[in-house]
Structures are given as C-alpha cells and as structure tokens.
Amino acid sequence: MSAPALALAGVSRSFGPVEVLHGVDIALRPGRVHALIGENGAGKSTTMKILAGYLAPSRGELRVAGTPARFASVREAEAAGIVLIHQEFNLAEQLTVEQNLFLGREIRRGWLLDKPAMRARARALLDRLSCAAGVDRVVSSLSNSDKQMLEIAKALAREARVLIMDEPTAVLTRAETDILLTQVRALRAAGTAVLFTSHKLDEVREIADDLTIMRDGAVVWQGEAAGMSEHDMAEAMVGREVSGLYPAKPPAPGGAPVLEVEGLDVPGHAEGVSFGLRAGEILGVAGLIGSGRTETFEGLCGLRPARGRIRLDGREVRVRSPAEAKALGLGYLTEDRKTRGLLLTKSLRENLTLTALERFARLTIDTAAEERALDTAIAEFDIRAGARDGPVGNLSGGNQQKLLLARTLLPEPRIVVIDEPTRGIDIGTRQQIYRFIRELAASGRSIVVISSEMQEVIGLADRVLVMCRGRVAGTLEGADITEAQIVRLAMGLGAPAPAAEEPA
Amino acid sequence: MSDTTTLPRPRRALPSMTVIGPVLALVLLVIIGTALNPNFLAWANVTNVLARSAFIGIIAVGMTFVITAGGLDLSVGSMAAFIAGLMILVMNAALPALGVGVPLVLLGMATALVAGLAAGFLNGILITRLGIEAFIVTLGSMGIYRSLVTWLADGGTLSLDFTLRSFYQPVYYGGILGVSWPIIVFAVTVVLGEIAMRRMVFGRHCAAIGSNDQVARYSSVNVGRVRLMTYVLLGLLVGVATIMYVPRLGSASASTGLLWELEAIAAVIIGGTVLKGGFGRVWGTVIGVLILSLIGNILNLTDLVSPYLNGAIQGAIIILAVILQREGKAGA
Numbered sequence: 102m103s104a105p106a107l108a109l110a111g112v113s114r115s116f117g118p119v120e121v122l123h124g125v126d127i128a129l130r131p132g133r134v135h136a137l138i139g140e141n142g143a144g145k146s147t148t149m150k151i152l153a154g155y156l157a158p159s160r161g162e163l164r165v166a167g168t169p170a171r172f173a174s175v176r177e178a179e180a181a182g183i184v185l186i187h188q189e190f191n192l193a194e195q196l197t198v199e200q201n202l203f204l205g206r207e208i209r210r211g212w213l214l215d216k217p218a219m220r221a222r223a224r225a226l227l228d229r230l231s232c233a234a235g236v237d238r239v240v241s242s243l244s245n246s247d248k249q250m251l252e253i254a255k256a257l258a259r260e261a262r263v264l265i266m267d268e269p270t271a272v273l274t275r276a277e278t279d280i281l282l283t284q285v286r287a288l289r290a291a292g293t294a295v296l297f298t299s300h301k302l303d304e305v306r307e308i309a310d311d312l313t314i315m316r317d318g319a320v321v322w323q324g325e326a327a328g329m330s331e332h333d334m335a336e337a338m339v340g341r342e343v344s345g346l347y348p349a350k351p352p353a354p355g356g357a358p359v360l361e362v363e364g365l366d367v368p369g370h371a372e373g374v375s376f377g378l379r380a381g382e383i384l385g386v387a388g389l390i391g392s393g394r395t396e397t398f399e400g401l402c403g404l405r406p407a408r409g410r411i412r413l414d415g416r417e418v419r420v421r422s423p424a425e426a427k428a429l430g431l432g433y434l435t436e437d438r439k440t441r442g443l444l445l446t447k448s449l450r451e452n453l454t455l456t457a458l459e460r461f462a463r464l465t466i467d468t469a470a471e472e473r474a475l476d477t478a479i480a481e482f483d484i485r486a487g488a489r490d491g492p493v494g495n496l497s498g499g500n501q502q503k504l505l506l507a508r509t510l511l512p513e514p515r516i517v518v519i520d521e522p523t524r525g526i527d528i529g530t531r532q533q534i535y536r537f538i539r540e541l542a543a544s545g546r547s548i549v550v551i552s553s554e555m556q557e558v559i560g561l562a563d564r565v566l567v568m569c570r571g572r573v574a575g576t577l578e579g580a581d582i583t584e585a586q587i588v589r590l591a592m593g594l595g596a597p598a599p600a601a602e603e604p605a
Numbered sequence: 606m607s608d609t610t611t612l613p614r615p616r617r618a619l620p621s622m623t624v625i626g627p628v629l630a631l632v633l634l635v636i637i638g639t640a641l642n643p644n645f646l647a648w649a650n651v652t653n654v655l656a657r658s659a660f661i662g663i664i665a666v667g668m669t670f671v672i673t674a675g676g677l678d679l680s681v682g683s684m685a686a687f688i689a690g691l692m693i694l695v696m697n698a699a700l701p702a703l704g705v706g707v708p709l710v711l712l713g714m715a716t717a718l719v720a721g722l723a724a725g726f727l728n729g730i731l732i733t734r735l736g737i738e739a740f741i742v743t744l745g746s747m748g749i750y751r752s753l754v755t756w757l758a759d760g761g762t763l764s765l766d767f768t769l770r771s772f773y774q775p776v777y778y779g780g781i782l783g784v785s786w787p788i789i790v791f792a793v794t795v796v797l798g799e800i801a802m803r804r805m806v807f808g809r810h811c812a813a814i815g816s817n818d819q820v821a822r823y824s825s826v827n828v829g830r831v832r833l834m835t836y837v838l839l840g841l842l843v844g845v846a847t848i849m850y851v852p853r854l855g856s857a858s859a860s861t862g863l864l865w866e867l868e869a870i871a872a873v874i875i876g877g878t879v880l881k882g883g884f885g886r887v888w889g890t891v892i893g894v895l896i897l898s899l900i901g902n903i904l905n906l907t908d909l910v911s912p913y914l915n916g917a918i919q920g921a922i923i924i925l926a927v928i929l930q931r932e933g934k935a936g937a
Binding site: 404422423424426427433435440441442443444445446447451455456458459462464465466468508512 | 800804805806809810812813816817819820821822823824825826827883884
C-alpha cells in the first residue's frame with residue numbers, strides 16, 4: 102500500500118474545556134478513496150477541518166507525506182495540495198464557470214485578463230472530469246451535479262493531491278450521484294487521495310477503499326471497506342445508550358389524536374406524508390438531511406406552500422401562513438437559530454415578544470409587561486444573559502436556544518414543532534432543553550421533535566416517524582425505537598422486522 | 606455566571622454618537638445662525654423655516670417607516686406633483702357645480718388623500734406581491750408620475766382658479782395662535798409617528814422586518830402586509846403634504862416636488878435611521894429635516910457662502926451623518 106499523503110496521528114481537539122475529538126488516527130493514501138462515516142456529532146467535521154487546515158489539533162500530529170506539518174491557514178494547506186470541498190457550494194452564482202474557476206487566481210497578460218488562456222484551461226479541467234458544462238455558462242444556471250464538478254475542478258486547478266469532500270452527494274439526485282462517483286473513480290485512478298463523507302451507506306459501499314467509522318469523537322472501526330456490509334456499518338455507527346441525559350418517559354399517552362395530517366404534499370420536498378399526534382405526546386422525526394423532514398413541517402406550519410388534509414380536534418383546517426398557524430395554536434421553532442430564529446442585533450425583550458406581540462399591546466405596547474414576561478422567561482428557562490438589554494447575538498448558542506424556546510411558547514401553542522432542538526449546544530444545556538420538552542408534553546401539549554441526532558430522537562420521543570426521500574418510511578413505537586431500526590428506515594432499506602405501524 | 610434572576614433592569618445607557626450627533630449638529634447650526642444674523646431666531650424666521658420644512662417633514666416621517674422596514678421609495682417627489690396636479694384639476698372641474706366653499710376644498714383634500722393611498726398601495730403591491738425590488742418599482746413610478754403631471758399640465762402649469770385660491774390659502778398661511786397649519790399638521794404627524802414607531806406593534810414589526818425578514822416571517826409576522834402598509838402610509842402622508850402645499854402657490858407643474866424624495870431620504874438617514882433597515886427614529890428624522898432646511902436658511906440670511914452651495918453643504922452633511930452612524934454602530 103502506498104505511503105499516506107496526509108495523515109492524523111493521535112489527534113485530539115478541545116473547544117474550551119470540552120474535548121470533542123479523542124486520539125484520532127486516519128491515513129489518506131494516494132489513489133485510494135477513504136470514506137469517513139458516523140452520526141452527526143461523531144466528530145467527522147472536526148476531523149475534516151483539522152485535515153484541511155481549518156483547525157489546529159490540540160494534541161497529536163498532522164503529517165503531510167510523512168512529515169509533521171502545522172498549517173497556519175487554509176491557504177497554506179491549499180498550497181500543500183489539500184483542498185476541502187464544503188457541503189454548501191462555495192461559488193459566485195452570478196459569475197460564469199470560467200470566472201469561478203480562476204476567481205482570485207486570474208491569468209493575466211500585462212494589465213488585462215488573458216481570457217483565451219483561462220477558457221482553454223477551464224475547458225481542459227472540465228474535460229478531465231467529463232463535465233460537459235460550457236465554460237461561459239453562468240453558475241446559477243448549472244445543475245447541482247455540475248456545480249459539484251465545478252467545485253472539484255476548482256480543487257484540481259489548485260493541483261489538489263488530497264481532496265476532502267464533505268457530504269458531496271447530500272444535495273445530488275441518484276443520477277447526479279452516479280456521475281459524481283464516476284468522477285471520483287477517475288480522480289482515484291489519477292492518484293489523488295480522496296476523503297469522502299456520506300450518510301448514504303450504499304454509496305460508501307460502492308466507492309470506498311478504506312473506511313473509518315467514528316462515534317462520540319473517537320474512531321470505533323477502521324480498515325478496508327471491502328469486508329463491511331451496509332448493515333455492519335450501521336451497527337458500528339450505533340452508539341451506547343446515554344443515561345441521565347434524557348428525562349424518563351412516562352407511559353405512552355393514549356386518546357384520540359389532536360392533530361391528524363393526511364397526504365401532505367410539499368412540492369419539491371415531500372409527498373403524501375400522513376401522521377397523527379396525541380396530546381402529551383412527543384413525536385420524533387428522523388431521517389437524513391435532505392429527506393424532507395424540515396420542509397414537511399414548515400409546510401404544515403404555513404411557512405411553505407403545501408397541500409393536504411389537516412385536522413385539528415377532528416375539524417378540518419387550512420394553514421396558509423405562519424399567522425394562521427399561530428392562531429390555530431401551532432408553534433414552530435426553526436433549526437436555523439441565527440438567520441431565521443433571532444434578531445441578533447435586538448434585545449432579549451424584543452426577541453421574546455415578537456411572535457406574541459399583540460398580547461402586550463392594546464393601542465401601544467406595554468413595555469413593562471414585556472419586561473415582566475422576560476423576567477418570567479429568564480427564570481423559567483434559566484436564560485443566562487450578561488447584559489439584559491444587550492443584543493441577543495452576544496448570548497451563547499444555548500441561551501439563544503432557550504430564548505427561542507421561550508418565544509415559541511409565549512403565544513401558548515398547543516402543538517409545538519421543534520426543529521433540531523440542540524444543534525450546536527453543549528451537553529448541560531441539552532439536558533435542560535430535553536427536560537423542558539418533556540415538561541411541555543406532560544402539560545398536555547403535543548410536541549414534534551425533528552432531529553438529525555438519532556440518540557436525541559430515541560432518548561426523547563414516544564413515537565418516531567422516519568422519513569426517507571420525502572416520504573414517511575415508517576413509524577416506530579416503544580421498544581422498536583432503536584438506532585438500527587431508524588437507520589434502516591432512513592436509508593431506505595425497507596421495513597424493519599416488525600411491520601411499520603400505520604400512523605394513528 | 607451570576608444568578609440570573611437578579612439581572613439589573615435596563616438602565617439608561619449614555620447616549621451614543623448616533624443619538625446625540627444630529628442634535629449637536631442642529632444646536633451648532635442654531636448657534637451659527639444666531640451669530641451670523643440676529644434675526645435668525647426671530648419668530649417670523651422660525652415659523653417660516655418650520656412651515657417650509659413641513660412638506661418634506663411629513664413625507665420624511667412616512668419614509669422613516671419604509672426605510673426602517675428595509676424598503677425605499679424614490680417616487681414621493683413626483684407623486685406629490687401628480688397629486689397636486691390631480692387635486693387642482695378636480696377642484697377646478699367641480700368649481701361650477703359646488704361653487705367656492707368648504708365642500709369644494711374638502712373634495713380636493715379627499716382627492717389628495719385617496720390618490721396618495723392608491724399610489725402608495727400600488728407601489729407596495731408591486732414590491733410585496735410581485736417581489737420586485739423597491740428601488741426599481743419606485744424608480745419606475747417616479748418617472749410615471751412625473752410624466753403624468755407634465756402631461757396633465759400639457760408641459761406648462763396647472764393653476765387653481767383664482768377665487769378658489771384665495772379661499773384655500775389660509776390652509777397654508779393661516780393657523781392658530783400664530784402657528785400655521787403646516788407646522789401644526791407636521792407636529793401632529795411627528796407625534797403620532799413617534800408613538801407608532803416606538804410604542805406600537807406596527808413600528809416594532811417594521812424594525813423586525815428590516816432587521817431580518819426571515820426571522821420576522823418565522824415569528825408569524827405578516828411580512829408582506831406590514832411592508833405594504835409602510836408604502837400605503839407614506840402615500841397617505843404624501844397626500845397630506847400636498848394638501849398643505851397646493852394653497853401655498855396654487856399651482857402644480859413638472860418641477861413641483863423635484864428632488865423631494867432625496868431630501869426626505871437624506872433627512873431620515875441624518876436622523877439616525879439605518880438605510881439598510883432594522884432601526885428607525887422618527888424624532889431623528891425631524892432633526893434631519895430641520896438641519897437640511899436650516900442650512901438653506903442660514904445661507905439665505907447671510908452672504909458668507911453663496912446660497913448656490915446649499916446642495917454641496919447638504920451633501921457633505923449626509924455623508925458625514927452616515928460615517929458617524931457607522932462609527933457609533935454599537936449604539937444602534
């Protein structure tokens with residue numbers, strides 16, 4: 102086997118007092134595709150960022166072609182031929198393919214751009230990837246797979262010897278994925294070392310030579326990919342039971358459903374979603390990124406155009422806007438705290454009362470009542486703010502999330518959809534938030550928790566709806582809620598052993 | 606971390622440069638004005654300046670809401686000209702039927718208000734329902750109204766019937782206790798605007814939308830309707846301003862209200878409202894309007910600098926205001 106082009110040896114990484122990566126070893130070899138898999142939060146992103154020079158290791162060593170190296174910046178890593186392709190495209194949408202390829206590294210002839218030379222090189226690079234996209238096309242008009250190819254071409258233009266791809270297929274269709282995999286094989290044949298992450302285990306089976314499986318910041322399995330079945334991989338990814346983090350589950354609530362959804366279509370994202378929700382119940386929603394989880398519930402809450410029958414207490418209702426959802430007692434807490442959740446430059450008070458502002462106003466707003474509501478929220482949700490009238494953007498993620506939760510609950514919704522309740526939040530605050538959610542359910546509200554973290558869904562939910570490619574793949578209840586079952590359904594591997602129960 | 610329940614109640618922080626900057630500038634202008642010409646603070650001059658500021662001022666109050674909600678309206682100047690022309694045409698046409706009297710004036714006022722509402726609604730609908738940039742929509746309507754008034758006046762001037770003009774004139778020149786109507790209406794608009802901006806749901810929603818419209822939408826704020834309302838309000842206020850303006854000259858032409866939009870926008874920005882939206886201050890806008898008119902007034906009263914340089918000084922003040930705004934960003 103060839104010597105590794107890039108390797109980590111015993112690398113750990115801490116953020117403050119918390120160590121998130123524990124002694125990781127990984128070796129990327131020229132001419133081989135290395136797949137890195139694991140749940141969200143397993144440490145894949147941190148590992149990739151250390152490999153590509155975005156983060157420095159706290160302990161351990163980064164080795165380039167065998168010699169220890171330390172990158173001061175991403176530029177240095179790129180100069181060494183190591184390129185990370187982000188999950189979100191990093192392209193200037195209004196510029197052409199050729200302009201993007203040479204952005205910041207334009208070929209010049211004297212004072213002028215050497216257009217013919219750049220076009221010829223761009224064509225040659227794209228041809229190497231068998232990408233037919235014209236060099237003069239504006240990037241916004243390209244398909245996702247062509248954009249992905251363009252990202253790879255950019256990496257090639259920088260003479261990448263190591264290519265790190267963060268979930269390159271998450272946004273691609275199956276056909277586009279096939280094209281991408283063909284190109285990855287071509288790169289492998291040309292001697293590039295490739296690191297590839299994906300939640301789609303079938304792709305991993307198809308493309309990987311080497312495999313590293315991570316869990317909770319450590320490598321739990323490493324070796325040649327050939328011997329591993331998808332089932333083996335899923336099992337290796339499954340973690341230990343976390344005890345104490347989640348509040349105890351009371352007996353599953355019975356009774357008639359409060360909310361019944363039948364055949365909900367969210368054009369472009371989800372189709373025929375049906376489920377029921379009881380009072381006092383926490384319904385977990387699992388599925389891969391791109392499976393239409395968020396979009397389905399945004400559609401339900403009037404944030405996206407959607408069609409389908411929605412019944413509240415047996416009465417048919419229509420939800421065409423977030424305001425109508427609020428009036429019906431539906432609350433939605435977004436996964437995107439910073440760009441959709443909070444007004445980062447405004448104070449806690451203004452953020453807290455934004456959704457329920459009319460409760461504080463007759464003709465004018467009663468700011469004293471707002472302050473009292475903030476006092477209550479701070480006490481009830483243990484929000485720790487340094488300066489009470491400072492901007493919310495200065496709060497930690499956990500405190501922002503608690504404030505967002507307080508805001509969502511202020512209009513007293515009966516049904517609360519919480520999308521990624523603990524994204525980017527430390528473990529202590531997570532525990533608090535799980536407790537709040539369970540208390541909400543105990544008070545008779547119905548809760549939907551959408552989460553990418555399987556442990557969270559398992560630890561919190563009374564019932565789990567698993568989505569796959571915009572459809573409900575199955576519903577799990579009681580003892581059937583296991584990581585293996587969720588993974589199987591989410592990966593589209595068919596029904597679990599006990600037939601998936603129909604939604605109530 | 607400290608015990609969270611004992612957090613101090615918000616205290617009055619020291620006013621930042623964005624807050625006191627415009628006030629200081631205004632005070633400075635008053636001092637300079639008084640030093641250069643003793644008549645500067647005379648009642649006649651003060652009321653004259655205020656009455657002339659009233660048109661731009663009333664419009665600028667509406668503009669404060671539009672800009673706070675992240676929008677812009679370039680059409681207000683030509684909208685005012687068009688409404689003035691329309692008002693004069695309607696009043697002249699109804700003169701034989703109604704005769705000179707209060708009903709005719711009320712008809713004219715109603716015409717102005719309805720036309721203002723409609724024009725604002727049209728701008729707002731195009732911006733919110735069709736999702737066209739506010740800059741583009743109002744650039745277009747600016748051209749349309751300007752051209753319509755030129756067409757209505759057939760390239761010349763539309764004049765109010767002479768007898769009607771003398772009847773209507775008190776609306777500009779008359780008043781209570783020596784304070785003329787435009788000043789009174791301006792003051793009432795400012796007080797209501799200030800309350801709406803700071804103490805009403807509408808103002809809070811405007812700031813939320815201008816700050817981040819996605820957050821507002823996810824917080825169940827009806828973003829489209831609030832945006833639309835800002836343009837309707839502005840249109841209505843343009844109508845109000847026109848009602849005050851027509852009796853002053855009794856005519857409208859292609860050059861009526863020329864560059865009012867820029868003066869209104871400038872006043873809003875000088876007053877500390879953020880051009881990108883998210884934060885607005887109605888009383889600041891009043892300061893901005895006064896600063897702009899005082900500069901012109903001082904140049905007219907003294908011969909230190911040519912009045913022809915009025916625009917240059919105003920321009921420099923606008924740029925200075927934005928620089929100060931950026932430096933004192935934390936205060937916003």
